[in-house]
Amino acid sequence: MIAIRSCRASSFSWIRSLPSRQPRRSTLSNNHLGLNYATRAFSGTTTNTTQQSTVTKPEDEDQSSSERTLQWRIWKTLSKNITPTDDPERAKENKRRVVISLGLMVAGKAVNIQVPYLFKHLVDALDVTTTTTTTTGDVAIVPISLLLGYGMSRAAAVGFQEFRNAVFAVVAQDAIRHTGRTVFDHVHQQLDLQFHLSRNTGQLSRILDRGQRSISFLLNAAVFNVIPTLLEVSLVTGLLAYQFGSAQAIVALGTVTAYTAFTVGVTSWRTQFRRDMNRLESQASGRVVDSLLNYETVQYFNNAKREGERYEESLRGYQKAALQAQTSLSLLNFGQAAIFSAGLGGVMYLTSQQIVDGTASVGDLVLVNGLLFQLSIPLFFIGSVYREIKQSLIDMEAMFQLADTKPSSIAPDHENAREYNPLQMGHTIRFENVHFQYPSSQDRAILKGATLEIPQGKTVAIVGSSGCGKSTILRLLYRFYDPQQGNITVGGYNVQTELTRASLQKAIAVVPQDTVLFHESIYYNIHYGNLEATHEQVMEAARKAHLHETIMQFPNQYDTIVGERGLKLSGGEKQRVAIARAILKPNAPILLCDEPTSSLDSQTEWDIMENLKQAAEGRTTLLIAHRLSTIQDCDEIWVMHEGQVVEHGTHTDLVQKGGRYAELLQMQDKLLSGEPRKEELDL
Numbered sequence: 001m002i003a004i005r006s007c008r009a010s011s012f013s014w015i016r017s018l019p020s021r022q023p024r025r026s027t028l029s030n031n032h033l034g035l036n037y038a039t040r041a042f043s044g045t046t047t048n049t050t051q052q053s054t055v056t057k058p059e060d061e062d063q064s065s066s067e068r069t070l071q072w073r074i075w076k077t078l079s080k081n082i083t084p085t086d087d088p089e090r091a092k093e094n095k096r097r098v099v100i101s102l103g104l105m106v107a108g109k110a111v112n113i114q115v116p117y118l119f120k121h122l123v124d125a126l127d128v129t130t131t132t133t134t135t136t137g138d139v140a141i142v143p144i145s146l147l148l149g150y151g152m153s154r155a156a157a158v159g160f161q162e163f164r165n166a167v168f169a170v171v172a173q174d175a176i177r178h179t180g181r182t183v184f185d186h187v188h189q190q191l192d193l194q195f196h197l198s199r200n201t202g203q204l205s206r207i208l209d210r211g212q213r214s215i216s217f218l219l220n221a222a223v224f225n226v227i228p229t230l231l232e233v234s235l236v237t238g239l240l241a242y243q244f245g246s247a248q249a250i251v252a253l254g255t256v257t258a259y260t261a262f263t264v265g266v267t268s269w270r271t272q273f274r275r276d277m278n279r280l281e282s283q284a285s286g287r288v289v290d291s292l293l294n295y296e297t298v299q300y301f302n303n304a305k306r307e308g309e310r311y312e313e314s315l316r317g318y319q320k321a322a323l324q325a326q327t328s329l330s331l332l333n334f335g336q337a338a339i340f341s342a343g344l345g346g347v348m349y350l351t352s353q354q355i356v357d358g359t360a361s362v363g364d365l366v367l368v369n370g371l372l373f374q375l376s377i378p379l380f381f382i383g384s385v386y387r388e389i390k391q392s393l394i395d396m397e398a399m400f401q402l403a404d405t406k407p408s409s410i411a412p413d414h415e416n417a418r419e420y421n422p423l424q425m426g427h428t429i430r431f432e433n434v435h436f437q438y439p440s441s442q443d444r445a446i447l448k449g450a451t452l453e454i455p456q457g458k459t460v461a462i463v464g465s466s467g468c469g470k471s472t473i474l475r476l477l478y479r480f481y482d483p484q485q486g487n488i489t490v491g492g493y494n495v496q497t498e499l500t501r502a503s504l505q506k507a508i509a510v511v512p513q514d515t516v517l518f519h520e521s522i523y524y525n526i527h528y529g530n531l532e533a534t535h536e537q538v539m540e541a542a543r544k545a546h547l548h549e550t551i552m553q554f555p556n557q558y559d560t561i562v563g564e565r566g567l568k569l570s571g572g573e574k575q576r577v578a579i580a581r582a583i584l585k586p587n588a589p590i591l592l593c594d595e596p597t598s599s600l601d602s603q604t605e606w607d608i609m610e611n612l613k614q615a616a617e618g619r620t621t622l623l624i625a626h627r628l629s630t631i632q633d634c635d636e637i638w639v640m641h642e643g644q645v646v647e648h649g650t651h652t653d654l655v656q657k658g659g660r661y662a663e664l665l666q667m668q669d670k671l672l673s674g675e676p677r678k679e680e681l682d683l
């Protein structure tokens, strides 16, 4: 039994080398997860705490056909990962490694099967009743060579196995990396803002994590378990039939069949508990991430206890499912052991009878025992692997659903769409009768026929009361969403049908309303605006954003990770980082600023606005500002009210007109002089 344990342990060594299935340490910032979605789309819609998903699964799909489809997709994914068409060198290398690994696996099995035979010969050689006719010298020599052979075979079998693991690990790790990158790219490059705002970031990262591990697991299981087990079962039953007659072979085969059927049956039944465990584990970890991200909000409302209760609620659900999973696992393990022991007992009984009849030796009893225990290794293994395969299928299903998810709020690039070249095409921006409502609020129109123009090279401001749709204009221009009606053109080209989304976005620099920074140094965060920028260019951008003076007070200023070693940035400082990196963005003649100075004091605001204006020179700039004093010298001001543009002109024109703008200005003046009325504040 000790032999079995050690073999099982080494057989599982490649499972242990996989990333842990334990919940990962939660992170305090969604930056860690690499999901810093355009700093939440320069929006007021910041961290979304809802758990809804836009992933849909066809309900009428027949279960078994969907399983078949899943298996087919897995097969395709595995083969695509092993032999990627876009990298023939890697494909060749991986193929070579798979072939070598299979060769090592077969060699290992061949050597391994020798072990019980050598043991049998050893026992027979030591049996005095069968060695009486041999010379004393022979008795001494035979067992020593057998003993040596026995030890060397065991060591060689393990050696082949470990060598095989090492050779194949490269293929498995390659598959993990390749799959992870593909899905991550899909999530970042294909899925739209609507998806990211409606998806819990913690859950998303778990789906990625588990999906990657599943790929590796399935690869290993296919190459090292399913095929070798079939090989070993046929080999052992064949040997039993040849050496001892059909009775032992039938009992052994019956045992394998019963064992496998029992394992598959019970495992299928208990999959539901694993599924529940996964779901509740994801829910619990999602809640932890959400709760920790909202640490300040929790404290402001003294809700730490409530957060604890909510977390425990998820944990309780998880605990229940985990207990069911554990109890059913115990049943499975016990049943497997009972079936195997019955089979082993049967075969040993039949062989003992043959010893009594004189047709078998004592060594033969050791041989059948050894062969069956040998067989029990992949059998025990196949039970666990089957459970893991089931689990991997569930995990991969979730990953495939993620990979299948299509953006719901933007159309793919039109087949005739062109690369946007601002130098050749110009960058005058026009909104013509644009109607828009967010996909998640179907019945509420946000823009109701908005029309406006930002002439090339001019700086234009949009003003209006909170929620009237100003930031929505920016999101539509950046193509985070497509309007339901109307046209948006840049340089006379329709952004939806005539330009590619990526080329348009490349030409636009954005200073968002809420700045979320990567959990990296300030230097990294500014440099992010232009990965090609030199150190001097980064510093120049920092100076222009008035960041330099603030940051200089910290030791190792620019290289310190934000949030570490006492480096905490205020809202205003974060905003300056955002401005610096927008200034740094190369070849971006369109500049969008969504309240870029909302968190700054008046003096700094003034200085930064001056710098922004410098940065805006030659660019087509759209500025959203609440403080009307900052936009008075813009070339033009567009005033929005309830989803429509109600007037536009220069500051002087609009003041003279005495319309909505003049009204907003008056209210701000009153606010500043400290005499607002309640209904005015509500504006």
Ligand SMILES: Nc1ncnc2c1ncn2[C@@H]1O[C@H](COP(=O)(O)OP(=O)(O)OP(=O)(O)O)[C@@H](O)[C@H]1O
Residues within 6 Å of the ligand: 043, 044, 045, 197, 438, 439, 440, 441, 446, 464, 465, 466, 467, 468, 469, 470, 471, 472, 473
């Ligand atoms: N992703 C979204 N899904 C559904 N509704 C949204 C979404 N984003 C914004 N909204 C809603 O659309 C309306 C307009 O939002 P928008 O951010 O454009 O307003 P705004 O004029 O920029 O306001 P503020 O000045 O307060 O930033 C708001 O009522 C907002 O709640």
